[in-house]
Structures are given as structure tokens and as C-alpha cells.
Amino acid sequence: MTRMIVNGEPILYKLDPETPLLFALRDASNLTGTKYGCDSADCGACTVMIDGKAALSCSVSIGSLEGATVTTIEGLAANGTHPVQQAWLAEQVTMCGYCEPGFIMAIAALLQASPNPSDDQIAALPNICRCGAYPRIRKAIARAASASAPVRP
């Protein structure tokens, strides 16, 4: 059994400790905003925040998360729309949308750590967009970074 806080709610998972967090979230908690992509830490579709830092949920076993705080796309903005989501809408980033939750979680975590990220930091994001919306994603990052509202969940 593993206890953690998911989107502000205490959760007790009665699952094999080797279960990837991705499957616990999607299958046991019905938090399907976190996407299954490559299952090998290569695409970023499964990105969530663990204790405030971006993490690939396909590659983290729940047994290692006793007492951790997990935030998914569903819990990113407790009251309204997160500034990264607002920037996403303003720049009309979405194409197929599959990578979107992972990108938004990764960017939100990046901006929490580095409010004005460098090109190298942005390029280091592990997320992939198969539609190739990278120019609009970069515009959304710049817009969110320059937003006057603090970039916090």
C-alpha cells in the first residue's frame, strides 16, 4: 500500500509497489489527463509534478512515492486556468492535443523553478509534439513567463 497526496487529496493505493505512477493515476484514480505515450521515458506525455518537480510518471514506481505530493493536469489550477494553460490558449498551441498535458505540466514546473528560462532549458524539456507545434509552444512559454500573475499551481 502506498499513501500519497494527489491533487490535494489523500490517496491510498492498494497496488503492487512496482506499479508505475502513470497506471495508478489513470487506472485507479481515473485521472486520464496524464497520457500514455512511449512508456520508456522518451516522450514526456506522462509528465506530472512530484513534490513540485516535473517527473515522467511512466518511469516512477508508486512504491517510491510514500508520502509524496503528486499534481496532475487535473489539479494544476485549483481555481481557474493556470497561466501556462492561458498562454496555450492565447497562442492556439493545440493541434491533436495528445502531448498537451505533459507539455503544460513540464512548462509549469520549469517556470516555477526558472521564471525566465533560457533557450537551453526549454530545449532540454523531455516532451515531444508529433504535430510539430514547437514554434507555438515556444511562444506560449514566453507569454507565460512574461505574465504578470505568478506562475504557481
Ligand code: FES
Ligand atoms: Fe512516459 Fe513517454 S509515456 S515519457
